[in-house]
Amino acid sequence: MPDSSTYPLSEFYFRAKLSLPRIEIIPGDAVPEPFRKLLVHQKDMTPTLEEFHKSRIHLEILSSDPRGGYYFREVVLRLDHDEAPVEFGANKIHLGAFPEEAQELILLEQVPLGRILKDCAVRHQTVAKHFLRVEPDEFMARALELEQAIPLYGRKAVISDLQGRPLSEIVEILPPVRAA
DSSP, X not given: OOOTTXXXXXXXXXHTTOOOOEEEEEOGGGSOTTHHHHHSSSSOHHHHHHHHHTSOEEEEEEEEEEETTEEEEEEEEEETTTOOEEEEEEEEXXXXXXXXXXXXHHHHTOSOHHHHHHHTTOOOEEEEEEEEEEEOOHHHHHHTTOSSOOOEEXXXXXXXXXXXXXXXXXXXXXXXXXXX
């Protein structure tokens, strides 16, 4: 059974018959800067990353799987201006909980969920459930274009509507921050 602190990432690894990399749950105050600023909050990651990197972001889909009213996708978020990876993510989206326009944008697989939520005026709340220290495996290192395996930081978050019904469960892992 997948571990809830790493789900849906654990689901993708299970389905790919891969062992999950070593992931440790850590308190928010143990996340080092600048990752603490980027992860330890109750906001959406897309606008947070776009503001930090001063660039819009788009998706690279690594895998996707529509299943039973849900839409699972494993992605890399990339900066528009230079294609640099800024997040590795695994997302379980409750597709039917979104308005039709948002569902169509999600299935187009081009725009990050955070921008869809904003552009489609989907009222929601984001709650960071766990903060993670990750020892990336070869798959994750390749996706994030890492030259060496160094500890990464991330979070498990749940995005819900204002009545608390889940819209999305996501694990978000950040690569090292590049020098400007």
